[in-house]
């Protein structure tokens with residue numbers, strides 16, 4: 001009995017300790033020697049990019065946990081919880097990144113300027129500069145026109161030469177714009193020129209007296225004379241899964257071999273991502289008409305939703321398939337720190353919220369561990385977070401040296417990254433565009449140009465080879 005009281009007392013102490021903000025811990029325990037502004041003192045600067053005792057997360061964790069007693073730095077394990085030490089590593093990474101970014105030149109495009117990157121130089125052209133509000137995704141019609149979603153629920157058409165049709169498509173299903181939710185993804189069926197199917201990912205539900213209740217859903221239809229027709233729901237979760245949460249809707253589609261893959265975010269439900277009986281926090285695979293494939297990984301599990309392909313996702317907003325080998329990748333938003341690029345394999349658990357590389361937004365730590373048996377590790381992760389959004393493989397001819405590289409957008413860091421994947425591993429990363437707005441979607445057009453959908457300011461730009 002006494003032991004149990006002692007144990008629950010200790011557990012309480014740990015839970016309490018983990019509610020202290022990491023910057024507070026730094027100020028209390030570290031600033032005296034490493035400087036209030038991280039400039040260093042008795043201990044060195046922790047943000048100058050130089051690490052005497054190793055620069056990996058593991059090395060820094062060890063430096064903090066084991067200390068450097070011979071130089072006067074005590075071992076902090078025992079004093080701080082493992083979660084707090086992990087929180088400090090994330091915190092120091094954020095500060096290091098901010099410090100190192102000062103004075104660095106990024107490829108910031110401007111009109112009439114050639115932007116130099118490692119493999120290609122490009123010019124930027126603004127395709128649509130006005131009239132769009134919160135554009136979310138872009139899809140390319142065979143005749144050169146583009147379909148663009150706006151979060152409020154409008155589907156717009158942009159002509160081949162960039163004119164925005166003032167009239168939106170009429171008769172779309174009702175979209176519940178709520179927080180981060182609304183009309184999100186748009187994509188064409190690969191046989192669109194034969195069957196005319198347009199797929200939309202949206203927030204579906206009700207807006208009643210009791211407030212909003214919604215889920216992410218997938219629908220398809222055809223567009224005839226500016227009207228949405230022939231509508232069919234591809235995946236419309238049961239009403240019992242609707243929630244009032246305004247965060248983490250996911251979406252993004254990939255089509256391959258008669259299947260549609262799509263993602264649903266965990267809607268702030270955290271542990272729901274681990275619950276196979278709920279749609280939130282999952283990657284799905286269905287036949288392109290919504291039927292469940294008989295060989296999906298959880299069809300034999302009576303508790304599980306049969307459309308689920310993988311689970312343990314937080315908020316994926318990038319999904320793309322490697323044209324070389326058909327491997328599926330997602331990018332997903334972590335909490336503060338811990339954005340991920342994952343190789344998506346059927347039936348696998350991607351860990352949220354059991355393990356993560358991030359911490360809570362308020363600066364309190366989350367978990368000490370970044371890996372666990374039975375949980376897939378990301379191919380790469382970003383601490384601090386870049387807020388990954390939009391993902392596509394470049395398969396065009398206009399930028400031949402980028403062929404088969406992944407292009408990943410980022411909202412908070414306002415960038416497009418080029419990520420080279422060889423044998424399903426990340427071998428190179430380069431920022432090819434920075435600081436012209438929050439990147440909501442990035443897509444390689446059938447014309448070989450790279451299209452970027454931006455928020456704040458809301459517009460669509462494209463990258464042209466410098467010579468064109």
Ligand code: HEC
Nearest residue numbers: 029030033042043044051052053054063068071072073088
């Ligand atoms: C009493 C002074 C003191 C305090 C307090 C202190 N440190 Fe240190 N720290 C040092 C010294 C001295 C070194 C070793 C510097 C060297 O090797 O030249 C060091 C080294 C480190 C290193 C390794 C740096 C490298 O270059 O590899 C890290 C990381 C670190 N401290 C983090 C922390 C954190 C986080 C805290 C607070 C929890 C903290 N320290 C508190 C004095 C201190």
